[in-house]
Amino acid sequence: MSQHYLSQDALNALKIELQERKTVQRAELSEQIGSAKELGDLSENFEYHDAKERQGQNETRILEIEDMLRNIVLVESKSGGSKIMLGTTFKAKSGNIEKTFEIVGASESDPINGKISNESPLGNAFLGLAAGDIASITTPAGKIEYKVISID
Known part of the structure; x- marks a missing residue:
């Protein structure tokens, strides 16, 4: 359960x-x-x-x-907080590409539209980070880093 x-x-x-x-x-x-x-x-x-x-x-x-x-x-939408948690929308940058993400529960995830699961490697890497922090994710293609730009 x-x-x-x-x-x-x-x-x-x-x-x-x-x-x-x-x-x-x-x-x-x-x-x-x-x-x-x-x-x-x-x-x-x-x-x-x-x-x-x-x-x-x-x-x-x-x-x-x-x-x-x-x-x-x-999960209530979290805005104005200083750390990324479930329900938080934030901007992160990898290389020259900036994306907007929202951390959601697994049943709501929709990566194409920026809704990433708290249980996914990417979502889990962002949890607890603040603006300026770096999230590092190891994938089969190699290591990817995202810098948290802002938390909405």
């Missing part, structure tokens, strides 16, 4: 997804299964097997979301 770190926005999105899956998607899949059963022989009925598989995937996702919601740690 692991904890899931989520922002308020991610929590709201999960609650909406859960409601959608429990009401709309369950009803649609049930209807599709019923319609497919009416087509006859279930052993070779693609529509039936496809709908049953999607129903199973939907129920699995419902269970995943419910587990996450039971074990949530709400």
